[in-house]
Amino acid sequence: xxxxxxxxxxxxPYLLGGHLLLSLxxxxxxxxxxxxxxxxxxxxxxxxxxxxxxAGLIQTIPGLALLALMVPLLGGTIGFLPAFLAxxxxxxxxxxxxxxxxxxxxxxxxxEAARGMGMTxxxxxxxxxxxxxxxxxxxxxxxATVWVVGMATLATxxxxxxxxxxxxxxxxxxxxxxxxxxxxxxxxxxxVLDQLIRALEISATTRNKRMGILTLSALALVAIGGIxxxxxxxxxxxxxxxxxxxxxxxxxxPVGLSSARTVSIGSKGFTEQYILSAYLESELRAxxxxxxxxxxxxxxxxFDALRxxxxxxxxxxxxxxxxxxxxxxxxxxxxxMLIEVAHYLKKEHGVICVGPLGFENAxxxxxxxxxxxxxxxxxxxxxxxxxxxxTIGGDPEVFGRSxxxxxxxxxxxxxxxxxxxxxxxxxxxxxxxxxxxxTAYSTDGRIAAYDLLVLKDPKQAxxxxxxxxxxxxxxxxxxxxxxxxxxxVNRISNTAMREANRLVDLEGKAPAVAADSLRAKR
Amino acid sequence: MLDLSHVRKSYDGGLxxxxxDVSFAAEPGxxxxxxxxxxxxxxxxxKMINRLVEPxxxxxxxxxxxxxxxxxxxxxxTIGYVIxxxxxxxxxxxxxxVAVVPKLLGWEPARIRPRVDTxxxxxxxxxxxFAGRLPRELSGGQVQRVGVARALAAEPAIMLLDEPFGAxxxxxxxxxxxxxxxxxxxxxxxxxxxxHDMTEALLMATRIVVIRDGLVAQIGTPEELLNHPADDxxxxxxxxxxxxxxxxxxxxxxxxx
Numbered sequence: 001x002x003x004x005x006x007x008x009x010x011x012x013p014y015l016l017g018g019h020l021l022l023s024l025x026x027x028x029x030x031x032x033x034x035x036x037x038x039x040x041x042x043x044x045x046x047x048x049x050x051x052x053x054x055a056g057l058i059q060t061i062p063g064l065a066l067l068a069l070m071v072p073l074l075g076g077t078i079g080f081l082p083a084f085l086a087x088x089x090x091x092x093x094x095x096x097x098x099x100x101x102x103x104x105x106x107x108x109x110x111x112e113a114a115r116g117m118g119m120t121x122x123x124x125x126x127x128x129x130x131x132x133x134x135x136x137x138x139x140x141x142x143x144a145t146v147w148v149v150g151m152a153t154l155a156t157x158x159x160x161x162x163x164x165x166x167x168x169x170x171x172x173x174x175x176x177x178x179x180x181x182x183x184x185x186x187x188x189x190x191x192v193l194d195q196l197i198r199a200l201e202i203s204a205t206t207r208n209k210r211m212g213i214l215t216l217s218a219l220a221l222v223a224i225g226g227i228x229x230x231x232x233x234x235x236x237x238x239x240x241x242x243x244x245x246x247x248x249x250x251x252x253x254p255v256g257l258s259s260a261r262t263v264s265i266g267s268k269g270f271t272e273q274y275i276l277s278a279y280l281e282s283e284l285r286a287x288x289x290x291x292x293x294x295x296x297x298x299x300x301x302x303f304d305a306l307r308x309x310x311x312x313x314x315x316x317x318x319x320x321x322x323x324x325x326x327x328x329x330x331x332x333x334x335x336x337m338l339i340e341v342a343h344y345l346k347k348e349h350g351v352i353c354v355g356p357l358g359f360e361n362a363x364x365x366x367x368x369x370x371x372x373x374x375x376x377x378x379x380x381x382x383x384x385x386x387x388x389x390x391t392i393g394g395d396p397e398v399f400g401r402s403x404x405x406x407x408x409x410x411x412x413x414x415x416x417x418x419x420x421x422x423x424x425x426x427x428x429x430x431x432x433x434x435x436x437x438x439t440a441y442s443t444d445g446r447i448a449a450y451d452l453l454v455l456k457d458p459k460q461a462x463x464x465x466x467x468x469x470x471x472x473x474x475x476x477x478x479x480x481x482x483x484x485x486x487x488x489v490n491r492i493s494n495t496a497m498r499e500a501n502r503l504v505d506l507e508g509k510a511p512a513v514a515a516d517s518l519r520a521k522r
Numbered sequence: 523m524l525d526l527s528h529v530r531k532s533y534d535g536g537l538x539x540x541x542x543d544v545s546f547a548a549e550p551g552x553x554x555x556x557x558x559x560x561x562x563x564x565x566x567x568x569k570m571i572n573r574l575v576e577p578x579x580x581x582x583x584x585x586x587x588x589x590x591x592x593x594x595x596x597x598x599x600t601i602g603y604v605i606x607x608x609x610x611x612x613x614x615x616x617x618x619x620v621a622v623v624p625k626l627l628g629w630e631p632a633r634i635r636p637r638v639d640t641x642x643x644x645x646x647x648x649x650x651x652f653a654g655r656l657p658r659e660l661s662g663g664q665v666q667r668v669g670v671a672r673a674l675a676a677e678p679a680i681m682l683l684d685e686p687f688g689a690x691x692x693x694x695x696x697x698x699x700x701x702x703x704x705x706x707x708x709x710x711x712x713x714x715x716x717x718h719d720m721t722e723a724l725l726m727a728t729r730i731v732v733i734r735d736g737l738v739a740q741i742g743t744p745e746e747l748l749n750h751p752a753d754d755x756x757x758x759x760x761x762x763x764x765x766x767x768x769x770x771x772x773x774x775x776x777x778x779x
Contacts, residue, residue: 112574113603116603118599
């Protein structure tokens with residue numbers, strides 16, 4: 001087995017366990033909500049319509065959106081809770097629908113006999129209707145389970161550990177093995193649960209108690225066996241530092257941080273952030289800290305998590321905070337922006353800006369050199385002349401941001417068509433001529449590798465984007481944490497970051513390897 | 523013991539009546555047949571006795587006690603109820619089905635078990651063979667016998683039967699009808715049976731209550747109805763089985779009265 005595959009398998013017990021815990025608890029609580037409500041709806045005609053409509057409406061919300069919406073609804077909480085709530089809501093429809101159908105389809109002669117013999121409504125429900133509707137209700141649980149296991153892969157951006165981590169990480173770092181790996185195990189999990197619940201459905205239909213008990217035991221075994229490694233890793237005794245992090249000098253006396261709680265490092269979902277996350281992890285481990293990573297979060301979700309102390313440390317960019325949080329539009333110098341941003345973060349959110357990491361990862365418009373030469377384009381101003389008929393590709397976030405609106409207005413690019421795509425694909429897209437221009441990241445190794453021209457921005461419409469190291473309000477009081485982070489300020493050059501990105505994006509190295517290259521260059 | 527007096531039922535606040543004015547009484551050991559066509563109000567009348575349908579007016583008393591003063595659920599547990607197709611619980615064994623009402627009444631298991639065996643014996647089903655089976659393993663006639671056994675389980679003083687034998691083939695129906703009469707002669711309950719089948723009424727009833735348009739058209743013993751039909755409608759109802767009997771008689775060798 002190759003090293004890459006071994007690395008994937010190493011994370012499997014933890015991620016599979018997290019996935020299983022998330023899915024099963026969502027379905028279980030979903031059952032506890034759906035069956036009573038469904039049963040109640042068969043007793044009250046006026047409840048039935050609204051209940052089924054609401055459950056159906058929830059279903060029409062795209063899964064990823066439902067998950068993402070839970071984060072602000074919970075005041076910025078990330079991790080298990082928002083994912084669990086979203087999946088629970090999502091599981092309700094098939095189960096409510098089948099409970100209602102199952103009970104309403106019970107032979108009216110049977111329910112009339114029950115009433116006529118002197119059963120109360122409750123006795124009829126529990127003793128006659130629910131047992132007879134059981135196969136249909138279990139079929140609903142089965143559908144819900146398969147949906148939820150699939151949708152749990154989308155829990156990664158809100159910070160819940162699941163098999164989705166393989167898929168998102170693989171997508172961002174062009175590691176297709178990881179993507180397939182995540183899909184395969186998610187599918188295996190779905191099939192296993194589907195078949196077990198199907199056996200339960202059959203034993204309910206045939207009223208085979210022995211088979212039912214056996215199947216339930218098997219389900220419990222799968223659940224406990226699957227979840228145990230996750231619980232052990234998450235809440236159990238950690239092995240001593242050296243076993244987890246190879247670069248920690250176990251004999252060296254760890255300073256201050258070792259006694260503090262686990263420090264969680266948040267990161268967004270693109271290559272540079274994975275590398276920086278790994279970089280911060282190994283730096284903090286070397287200082288004796290216990291570290292956990294919360295990768296793949298959306299930009300605003302990450303900031304909410306930081307603000308609410310769900311995440312302790314992360315890297316963000318001055319221009320991003322300037323535009324999306326401070327809602328400022330006017331151009332300003334690099335150092336002035338840095339000062340204003342740091343001041344704003346402290347004053348408004350209690351977030352501490354430790355300092356710049358030293359490099360800038362700006363948004364920049366880039367296109368193929370040969371195509372630029374052919375059209376005589378050197379700057380964004382030149383681009384405006386050809387705006388009609390041009391397609392600009394960019395990550396899904398950029399076209400909604402105020403910087404883009406400013407650039408578009410400043411240079412008159414309104415006529416150009418925009419096409420949102422995952423950032424991992426846009427460089428190939430511009431190289432292959434599928435789009436004409438992209439909103440590149442200035443530290444991306446593929447700009448040089450694909451022979452792309454970064455267009456000049458004479459009006460300075462794009463703000464500066466210095467990478468800054470941020471610490472959550474609560475974590476800033478952890479003894480030793482700020483001291484451990486301060487030495488990292490101004491230590492990564494633009495060239496070093498671009499090289500690290502190139503190692504992952506073009507050479508297929510793991511983010512941790514690229515992080516080591518950053519440490520070596522310091 | 524069971525007494526209905528000027529009972530009526532309206533589903534639209536008094537504009538129209540499904541049952542306009544029905545009165546009759548039933549004593550232990552009697553089998554009253556409510557007879558009439560579809561929609562005449564006979565089933566509604568029956569269901570008012572165990573309050574599956576609440577009467578709009580009139581009084582129904584059991585042993586002199588107005589049923590509206592009783593808890594409907596408790597009332598139903600004291601009245602046997604048999605419907606067409608029996609309405610057995612498909613997820614319960616025959617023994618469990620028969621034991622439903624005794625269980626609802628909180629009988630000791632030690633009392634229920636022998637009672638179930640006695641009842642299965644009474645309706646002609648070998649307990650050792652049938653107790654553990656599920657309803658779907660039984661024939662239509664056997665299912666209906668279990669329905670009767672289940673209704674008798676808690677020794678009710680009154681039995682209500684809503685077209686109980688309607689879906690059975692003629693041979694099965696005939697044997698189960700005569701067996702029901704035998705059971706009633708052993709266990710002296712008062713029975714009210716709804717049917718649209720005049721032959722069934724004539725063969726089973728101690729008295730027949732003919733209902734038409736929610737009103738009692740005639741009350742009488744089968745003999746009284748046969749010999750003194752109150753009007754043309756009842757005359758027509760009776761003429762059919764009579765004509766059939768005469769034609770059958772003519773076909774039999776040495777037939778003719």
